[in-house]
Amino acid sequence: MTVIKLTNSKTRKKEVFKPIDPNNVRMYVCGPTVYDRAHIGNARPVIVFDVLYRLLRHVYGKDHVTYVRNFTDVDDKINKKAQDTGRSIKEITDETMQWYLDDMRAVGALDPDKMPRATEFIGAMITMIEGLVESGHAYVAEGHVLFSVESYKDYGKLSGRSIDDMIAGARVEIAPYKRNPMDFVLWKPSSDDLPGWDSPWGRGRPGWHIECSAMSYELLGETFDIHGGGNDLMFPHHENEIAQSCCAHPQGGFANYWLHNEMLQVEGKKMSKSLGNFFTVRDLLDQGVPGEVIRFVFLSTHYRKPMDWTAEKAEQAKAKLKKWRKLTKGFAPTEPIKEVVEALCDDLNTHYALGKLYALSDMLEYVLGRGKTQKHDLPEPEVVAGWLLASANLLGLLTPELGGWETSDVDLSSYADHLFALRQSAMESKDFSEVDALKTALLDAGVEVRMSKTGVELEPGLNFDASKLEGLL
Template identity: 70%
Template sequence: MTEIRLTNTKTRRKERFAPLDPNNVRMYVCGPTVYDRAHLGNARPVVVFDVLYRLLRHVYGADHVTYVRNFTDVDDKINARAAETGRDIGTITDETIGWFLEDMAALGALEPSAAPRATQYIPQMIAMIADLIAGGHAYAAEGHVLFDVRSYPEYGKLSGRSVDDMIAGARVEVAPYKRDPMDFVLWKPSGPDLPGWDSPWGRGRPGWHIECSAMSHELLGESFDIHGGGNDLMFPHHENELAQSCCAHPEGGFAQVWMHNEMLQVEGKKMSKSLGNFFTVRDLLDDGVPGEVIRFVFLSTHYGKPMDWTAKKAAEAEAVLRKWRAATAGIEPAAAAAPDVMEALCDDLNTPGAIAALHALARDEEWATLLTSARVLGVLGEDLAGWDVVADVDLDGFAEALSDARAAAMQTKDFSEVDRMKSALIAAGVEVRMSKAGVELVPGSGFDAAKLEGVV
């Protein structure tokens, strides 16, 4: 069996991955709160854990991997959006889930085995909260139920913090009904204008953290293999999940491996609306950036490092992918992926290393192996990823014509025809590279084959 090594956030070490049951490898990843379009940062964990899902399926078999990614469809942000727009909450969440699935599919993400909505698991949340109260790990107060952080001595180990340090160094809600400032809400009351469900503590709705604990237990059991998400979720969300799950089900270990991807920047700066560099996945897609290009840029940086999205990276990625798609058009995939590609992926999802191995295959013109290997990363799939394949256009012919025009101009000193052809090619979205070695034409961002008519 191929050995996979993954960095476990909980132990701060890269470890050999040994699933609890190789016949049912189980992974849970925190999904979106559905009140608006997914921004570019939201998409990074989707792509990261999609590659891990593909790798696990490749190693253990597609029928032996269960991947759960949830939707949070009960949340104060959703309530605020409904109040702001006057629209029904169910309409907002249904629409947003549809947007999310469409946008992530455009990035080449496979749908997980299960995509539960929080509102479908309210009874399981209520039952887990009741178990926590019975076990002395939670208490009811003024219509709320709170988790007693001091009842779980391991609290803070995932994020590497102590409770006392967290209280001293952070702003926490010091509500009068809390026994300890760090205690967090499992259940809260709902007024008549808010979503609510009947419970032993009155009509109310769940806190955010209990959702994932209840859904992962119901769908994956008290112990499963991998829990993933962005590192912004490590505290408090994942820390709280771990505490309440281990206290509610002490017979299990919850997640054996915790994985967190780093955050995303845009042109070297944190993405924010105030800086004018905030955009959604749909913004990029509508601007003509193919989803496969977005995915490739993401995978060019290791998931454990901050990723910087730049227009230059996107243009370079598109040029590479167009070349590879042209070269592999009509070629049957090889029977197996390249060992160097698989070795990189099995080494803590080293996607930059895997891409470097793909470039080596391209240099050696091992196109069939490149095609099979790239598909393990979710690129060069059979669909066209939202763009036309450059193989349909004879760019070599245009390059030859431009080269001939340049040779003639060198004799006559009249470069008007060369300038005309270059301008027309650039207008069609083609990058023109001219050197002593010759002329190279590379389709760039916004390439439009229809605009090539009349260039030659």
């Protein structure tokens, strides 16, 4: 049996993954709060855990893996947007959920098996909170229900912090009704102008953390295999999930393996609206960056390392993917090679797996070209192409769903022929002014220009603007 090793944030060690039930492997990943478009940082955990989902399905079988990712559709940010825009909460959340699904599908993410909305599980949350109050792990104060952090001795183990450190290092709401500054809200009262549900503590709405505990319990049970998300969720969200879940179901263990991806930067800097480097997945797609290119750039860095999005990386990824799609056109996937599977089994080493795809593409290029006229011991092209396609598919690349972009570029052949002709004339006259002028105009239009003695190659770049080509010929 294939052995998968994952770095468990809970133990801070790389461990052999042993599912509770190989016929029912279960994974929960925290999803978005649906009030606005997903920025590119939001896409990183989606792509990371999509690769893990694909690997688990490959190893254990598609019918033996259950992946749950939630939608938080009750939240103060959503309430504020509704108040600011005059739109209904349902209209906002329905629209934003569809945006999210469209954008994540565009970067090659498979839909999880279950995508619950928090508002569908309010009853389950109330039931869990009632149990926590009855067992002494939660208390009622001024219409609020709060979890008593001191009642759970292992609080802070996931993030490796003591309660004193957490109070000092976090912005905690110091409310007069809290027994301990770190106690967190399970239920809070709602005014008439806010969404609310009837409960034993009056009309109100749930706190943020309780929803994931209730939904994972209802859909995956009191103990399941993997819980994932960005490392920004480790504290307080995941820490609080563990505390309330383990206290609500002391006979269970909640999640056995915790995986956290590192954050994303843009051109070496933290993404921030104030720096002008904040953009959404949809912004990139609308600018002409193919979703497959976004995915490739993300996979080029190991999930546990900070990732830097740069325009240069995107250009390189686009060129590489276009080449691979051209090489594999007309071939069908077979089975991924052992080295790619082993790379993913080694804590999702996507960087190393991509390196193996580079080697396969070089082999395929050889057997399709020079290899035809020379003796060699390499497999036939259809075999190598089958390996490359299947191995890339395991990473969510070169799939039919993400294709089409590589053939949708504008025809630049007439511009290439004209530039080459100008260059040939300039070689005789020694006057390169017209060559330089056309090349500058093409570059300004976002066209990549490659000139050699034998010809000119032109290719639209990520910032290509066809309108700037008018009048150049």
